Amino acid sequence: QAKDRGKNTYQFYSNNLDGISTWKMKLENWLRRAMEQNQMTLHYQPQFHLVTGKIVGVEALIRWNHPEYGYIAPSEFIPLAEETGLIVPLGKWILRVACEQRKAWKDAGFNDFPIAVNVSVRQFQDEHFIQFISGMLEDVGLEANYLELEITESLMQNLENSTIILNQLKSLGVLLSVDDFGTGYSSLSYLKHLPIDKIKIVKSFVDDITNHSNQGMMVKTIIDMGVNLKFTVIAEGIETEEQVTFLTRNACQIGQGYYYSKPLSAEKLENFLFEDKVKLRPDMNEE
Numbered sequence: 001q002a003k004d005r006g007k008n009t010y011q012f013y014s015n016n017l018d019g020i021s022t023w024k025m026k027l028e029n030w031l032r033r034a035m036e037q038n039q040m041t042l043h044y045q046p047q048f049h050l051v052t053g054k055i056v057g058v059e060a061l062i063r064w065n066h067p068e069y070g071y072i073a074p075s076e077f078i079p080l081a082e083e084t085g086l087i088v089p090l091g092k093w094i095l096r097v098a099c100e101q102r103k104a105w106k107d108a109g110f111n112d113f114p115i116a117v118n119v120s121v122r123q124f125q126d127e128h129f130i131q132f133i134s135g136m137l138e139d140v141g142l143e144a145n146y147l148e149l150e151i152t153e154s155l156m157q158n159l160e161n162s163t164i165i166l167n168q169l170k171s172l173g174v175l176l177s178v179d180d181f182g183t184g185y186s187s188l189s190y191l192k193h194l195p196i197d198k199i200k201i202v203k204s205f206v207d208d209i210t211n212h213s214n215q216g217m218m219v220k221t222i223i224d225m226g227v228n229l230k231f232t233v234i235a236e237g238i239e240t241e242e243q244v245t246f247l248t249r250n251a252c253q254i255g256q257g258y259y260y261s262k263p264l265s266a267e268k269l270e271n272f273l274f275e276d277k278v279k280l281r282p283d284m285n286e287e
């Protein structure tokens with residue numbers, strides 16, 4: 001009987017579940033295993049001061065290479081990790097690895113930029129989040145101002161609760177930035193009441209800014225207001241020289257994108273950092 005029921009259940013599901021759900025179940029199993037088997041690494045994308053060209057930040061981005069399937073993009077598995085709650089342990093791992101890497105770079109003499117880590121709403125709402133961050137930083141031996149947390153506008157949907165958490169995080173000394181700004185719920189004047197340091201203009205806004213488009217006007221407005229309200233403004237997804245020109249002319253401070261560099265392994269990023277250091281110390285460059 002149980003067998004029959006099982007069979008019926010199977011038929012029921014196979015009739016109703018589409019390929020996407022099957023893929024999702026597979027992915028969830030893989031995800032659990034990936035976390036146990038160290039299949040994930042972090043890559044790092046540098047952020048540049050648009051005028052001086054100096055590296056002023058680095059964003060950590062997760063990379064997953066499945067042993068059989070190959071590369072699986074974050075946009076594929078992060079939403080699933082959020083849905084299943086796996087993002088909480090995964091997110092802790094990401095934060096720790098990023099901070100350990102930042103500490104290593106600091107020990108190597110790269111002093112003056114933070115590491116930015118993406119934090120999803122689910123992690124942020126975990127009741128132990130603040131405690132985890134402060135304990136982890138102490139464990140790693142990294143000062144809080146070397147860590148920047150990238151949050152999304154969707155947090156503003158629960159403004160009251162988010163305000164409390166953001167203030168607690170700020171009091172630890174970490175930096176806070178709003179990722180993908182422009183897609184969602186918040187206005188800049190709204191964010192002014194929160195302890196936010198930076199805003200990152202979403203790539204889709206940055207894409208079309210070269211011509212005299214509405215997009216350009218919108219980005220110009222965001223930069224103007226952002227700077228006036230004392231946020232640091234970052235443009236993400238910069239791919240062309242024209243975009244750099246437009247952004248620089250309109251006083252955007254920081255840029256990130258393939259035009260400068262794709263996300264790189266820690267090793268490759270170090271080459272960038274060394275180059276930067278040598279450029280800044282022409283005396284070392286002589287021989």
Ligand code: C2E
Nearest residue numbers: 061062074075078094118119120237238239256257258259
């Ligand atoms: P995001 O935080 O907005 O990250 C920027 C994404 O744009 C990254 O994609 C980056 O590789 C890509 N990108 C940067 N510059 C350019 C460019 O010039 N052109 C184009 N076409 N793309 C560019 P990625 O690494 O695939 O990550 C996608 C999203 O997945 C991230 O968007 C973030 O929301 C999420 N994500 C990635 N890593 C993590 C993580 O460690 N934790 C969490 N919670 N989410 C993550």
Ligand code: MG
Nearest residue numbers: 059118150179
């Ligand atoms: Mg981000």
Ligand code: MG
Nearest residue numbers: 179180200236
């Ligand atoms: Mg973004």
Ligand code: MG
Nearest residue numbers: 118152179180
């Ligand atoms: Mg994002």
